[in-house]
Amino acid sequence: MVTLRDVAKAAGTSVSAVSTVLNGRAEAGRIGAELQKRIEVTARDLGYRCNQLARSIATGLTRTIALVSDAGEHCEYFYELNAGILDSASAHQYALKIYLTAHQSLASILEHLVGERTGGVLFHIVNPGCATTLMKALDREQIPYGVVNTAPFSRRGFRVDSDDSPGVEAAVRHLHKLGHRRITYFDYNQEVASIYARREGYRTAMEQLGLIPDIISALEMNGPYPELQRRFSAPAGTRPTAVVGYSDMLALKAFGHAYELDLKVPADLSLVGFAGLSLADFSPVPLSTVKQPFQDMGRRGTELLLERIDHPERMAEFHTDLLPVMLSPGKSSAAAPNP
Amino acid sequence: MVTLRDVAKAAGTSVSAVSTVLNGRAEAGRIGAELQKRIEVTARDLGYRCNQLARSIATGLTRTIALVSDAGEHCEYFYELNAGILDSASAHQYALKIYLTAHQSLASILEHLVGERTGGVLFHIVNPGCATTLMKALDREQIPYGVVNTAPFSRRGFRVDSDDSPGVEAAVRHLHKLGHRRITYFDYNQEVASIYARREGYRTAMEQLGLIPDIISALEMNGPYPELQRRFSAPAGTRPTAVVGYSDMLALKAFGHAYELDLKVPADLSLVGFAGLSLADFSPVPLSTVKQPFQDMGRRGTELLLERIDHPERMAEFHTDLLPVMLSPGKSSAAAPNP
DNA sequence: GAACGTTGCTGAAACGCTTCAGCAGAATCA
DNA sequence: TGATTCTGCTGAAGCGTTTCAGCAACGTTC
DSSP states (O other), rough: OHHHHHHHHHHSOHHHHHHHOOOOOGGGGGGHHHHHHHHHHHHHHHHHOOOOOHHHHHHHHHEEEEEEOOOTTTOHHHHHHHHHHOOOOHHOEEEEEEEEEGSOOOHHHHHHHTTTTTEEEEEESSHHHHHHHHHHHHHHTTTTTTEEOOOSSSSEEEEEOOHHHHHHHHHHHHHTTTTTOEEEEEEEEEOOOOOHHHHHHHHHHHHHHHHOOOOESSSSSSSSHHHHHHHHSOOOTSSSSSESSSHHHHHHHHHHHHHHHOOOOOTTOEOOOOOOOOHHHHHOOOOEEEOHHHHHHHHHHHHHHHHHHHHHGGGOOOOEEOOEHHHHHHHOOOOOOOO | OOOHHHHHHHHTTTTHHHHHHTTTTGGGGSSHHHHHHHHHHHHHHHHHOOOOHHHHHSSSEEEEEEEEEETTTTOOHHHHHHHHHHHHHHHOOOOEEEEEEEESSSHHHHHHHTTOOOOOEEEOOSSHHHHHHHHHHHHHHTEEEEEEEEEEOOSSEEEEEHHHHHHHHHHHHHHHHHTOEEEEEEEEOEEEEEEEEHHHHHHHHHHHHOOOEEEEEEEESSSSSHHHHHHHHHHHHTSOSEEEESSHHHHHHHHHHHHHOOOOOOTTOOOEEEEOSSSHHSSSSSEEEEEOHHHHHHHHHHHHHHHHHHHHGGGOOEEEEEHHHHHOOSSOOOOOOOO
């Protein structure tokens, strides 16, 4: 390991001169051009690399942020969120650490977070319990944080999420424009912000269009869904001609039931999902879906976090950022069948 | 921030005594029971947390490993691999850092890896270029590494992968047992280890069963796939009755073409995929698939890495670990249609 | 009662960096 | 010419740990 001292010795100068030059603080006219050059050259020749740990303990700052997530299995958007966070973090020379509550106790996560003097924390958390415990501890340790793609769990920090309600509205209008009048909404029973937001979007749009809302809230996340089967089994004149799903996953579950009953998508039934990830593309009929900007959300969250790291006082005010979603028509939505 | 010194002062003793006790090195009979108790109590009362950075620079060891991946968008198994790695890492009190080559230059990743004195690196890399550059640098810096779910890129370290070939064999046998005789294999042209391994499994099984192999290697990863369409358009007596896909994704692409041509799955066409993640479950007809043990692979990789960290000399020998895959019958494979 | 062990604790160096006071010498100014 | 400012550089302290030599005090042994 080449240290500052090694470089200083090789360049025939002092450790502080080397540090100053290598950190680009030489511009203040403190170090002569010739010595500066000499230091840079020897540092490169020796393959010097700053020991960030030592720097961190000297400065009291670490260029590391963390993502804490309680995402369960098969979490689709994990990669996308990650990618966005990393994109922005690495642009600012920050590294990212990951903690999953499913694989580590809260206590041990906390231990790591403060033990390694993590600069700030991004939460992607569904379970309020997890979040509030950790947030309280972080407040005590003065570590900034915020949440991404979840409900706000505190009146401090910030929240970045997608603006879901208009997305579902757009989906309903899209179907309406295609001639659909019996549009069923399909979600499940969970007390999560996004469930309410999207359902609300559906209600609003249906009302404005003068249509009768029809909401199926499955009791469980995993099927089968008898209510849906019942709707699909009705005669063609009364059966829904379109289903908007809370998620791509649910839209595909609807696809499954339609398939069983030999309803053809999109000829007999149009389908619109929500999320816009791989599921939508790999459906037998590419799914029309409302795309959430997961990468952007990760990026935005990171930016807000870095801002809080630089200005801890801003933790006091709570800031919400809702990023727009976009309807992305696939092949699963088409003109309504003739009545 | 409460430091060792603060605790020492409060407990009326020396810094070294506190360090000794708090690290559990007091058992050697070096510290009296009474003082030990006193230190523990005051440390707890003051909310002391060891600054891992300082410890790392003092000991020269960091309890951090990294995952470097060049996984592109929509990478399905990223979460699973991650979860496995984290599971094992956190059991050993290690933290995990993530680097994606798509969002950061190799130089900057390297800078981070050695700058923060990362203990070891797990690669999940498809592009050989990325891997070898980084590996050479890591060798120079004496940082242990290994690859997970990719081809070996070096004769040092280790490789953990799934044992794909028997998985495809099992898939073919499964279909054969269901009466299928015209079984087409569907992959794409890419020079990747897993492509060869799985194709080989198909060839072997077909040969042993006395069947004629029929392989479609798409030129592109994204469809449409005219070859497949042609096969599916053939009359019932000559058309394949089953397709084994290189991945779940490709199996679903086949589903898509079947859907267009009104071939019913599994009545007219059986389908088996490979990977066994969310895609398989959310298909309209739950996909029969060969499940890869991504979490286990992550865990195993981490264990091997930690072993290399403790015994750097073992980097010299190359070790391969192939974990078994398992056929998981869904509803997309059934008895072959009557001829 | 001298030599030696053991027990229990402390002090200080070291890890690799940053930062700041300070010191020469040169340049500028009154 | 003496005072002041600027330029260019160094030395040392400090960040929070670990670790090890060393030192009392006491007990044991011969």
